[in-house]
Amino acid sequence: ADKLLSPLKLGSLTLPNRVFMAPLTRQRASQPGNVPTALNATYYAQRASAGLIVTEATQVMPEGQGYAWTPGIHSDEQQAGWKLVTDAVHAAGGHIALQLWHVGRISHRHVQPGLKQPVAPSAIQANAQTFVVHPDGSMGMVQTDLPRALEVEELPGIVAAYRAAARRAIDTGFDLVEIHAANGYLLDQFQSTGPNQRTDAYGGSVENRARLTLEVVDAVVAEIGAERTGIRISPFGTFNDISDTEAEAMAFHLVTQFDARKLAYVHVAEPDWAGGPQLTDAFRAGLRQRYHGVLVFAGGYTKDKAEALIASGTGDAVAFGRPFIANPDLPARFARGAEVNAPDASTFYGGAEKGYTDYPTLTA
Numbered sequence: 146a147d148k149l150l151s152p153l154k155l156g157s158l159t160l161p162n163r164v165f166m167a168p169l170t171r172q173r174a175s176q177p178g179n180v181p182t183a184l185n186a187t188y189y190a191q192r193a194s195a196g197l198i199v200t201e202a203t204q205v206m207p208e209g210q211g212y213a214w215t216p217g218i219h220s221d222e223q224q225a226g227w228k229l230v231t232d233a234v235h236a237a238g239g240h241i242a243l244q245l246w247h248v249g250r251i252s253h254r255h256v257q258p259g260l261k262q263p264v265a266p267s268a269i270q271a272n273a274q275t276f277v278v279h280p281d282g283s284m285g286m287v288q289t290d291l292p293r294a295l296e297v298e299e300l301p302g303i304v305a306a307y308r309a310a311a312r313r314a315i316d317t318g319f320d321l322v323e324i325h326a327a328n329g330y331l332l333d334q335f336q337s338t339g340p341n342q343r344t345d346a347y348g349g350s351v352e353n354r355a356r357l358t359l360e361v362v363d364a365v366v367a368e369i370g371a372e373r374t375g376i377r378i379s380p381f382g383t384f385n386d387i388s389d390t391e392a393e394a395m396a397f398h399l400v401t402q403f404d405a406r407k408l409a410y411v412h413v414a415e416p417d418w419a420g421g422p423q424l425t426d427a428f429r430a431g432l433r434q435r436y437h438g439v440l441v442f443a444g445g446y447t448k449d450k451a452e453a454l455i456a457s458g459t460g461d462a463v464a465f466g467r468p469f470i471a472n473p474d475l476p477a478r479f480a481r482g483a484e485v486n487a488p489d490a491s492t493f494y495g496g497a498e499k500g501y502t503d504y505p506t507l508t509a
């Protein structure tokens with residue numbers, strides 16, 4: 146039988162299947178103010194048959210933005226925009242989590258408030274690119290800027306921003322939040338030996354480098370509860386110039402801590418989606434042994450690979466990104482063994498309806 150299409154208990158929810166929609170940056174929030182729109186609501190509602198939708202990464206404070214036109218969740222206007230999305234997804238019978246983001250050094254002064262220098266655990270520039278609109282109105286890909294090292298006194302303010310964002314998310318009708326601790330952004334920068342050269346309580350040992358992530362987790366859980374809190378990590382990731390000489394130790398420490406807090410789910414972005422190494426079955430089993438909540442894997446999965454992962458008991462759900470871009474009704478296509486269309490990469494980022502809400506669903 147198709148385990149992938151069987152129901153899944155997650156927190157207080159019973160989800161209809163284990164075909165999750167992965168977080169996908171699409172850069173289509175309205176300006177000024179990085180506000181979600183009715184078009185965003187249509188896009189997400191079209192994909193409401195996912196077991197769980199995880200939204201695009203959404204900055205928790207202005208300094209947390211790294212790319213042009215990504216949405217925030219730190220203003221009343223942004224919250225009102227997201228309400229369009231949660232109402233539309235719930236009207237279509239869906240379930241949706243908001244992914245909470247701070248990009249850290251994967252940013253540029255032209256997308257920072259007051260054209261300020263981006264922030265990071267240490268003043269180490271990433272060999273990475275981002276897309277910004279310049280003050281003169283021109284736009285394009287740029288090298289991410291050299292960041293400023295955060296003072297330890299600034300960290301409580303960042304933790305508070307995640308907490309306030311989680312509050313806004315639940316007040317807006319989101320079923321859960323997913324803390325973004327993956328893919329070379331701020332929390333992953335603190336977790337990793339490459340970008341984090343701090344000599345204070347937030348640098349050095351695995352425990353110290355995990356500290357900010359766990360402070361954010363504890364603040365969010367205090368605000369909205371563990372059963373509404375998920376988190377995404379990307380062990381052995383390389384995207385955005387991330388490197389960690391102690392990647393396995395960090396991953397096992399994090400999931401052990403997540404288990405102790407009974408977080409609703411842990412979402413593992415497998416590094417090969419962005420050209421990193423393949424995870425081993427032994428490593429995935431190591432995560433499963435340490436974390437007993439809902440374990441979600443993502444990164445280039447097919448239906449068959451996903452089915453095998455769930456049948457083996459290692460994973461409970463699989464998140465699909467690019468397939469959901471081009472196939473709004475992906476679960477139905479899996480159920481019917483129908484063709485899964487490939488998306489048009491030229492319309493992944495920016496723009497409007499084209500390559501966003503104009504993909505077809507299966508005819509009856």
Ligand SMILES: C=C(C(=O)O)c1ccccc1
Pocket residue numbers: 170202212327328384
């Ligand atoms: C939020 C992202 C992530 O988590 O990797 C992202 C952002 C821009 C392009 C691709 C991916």
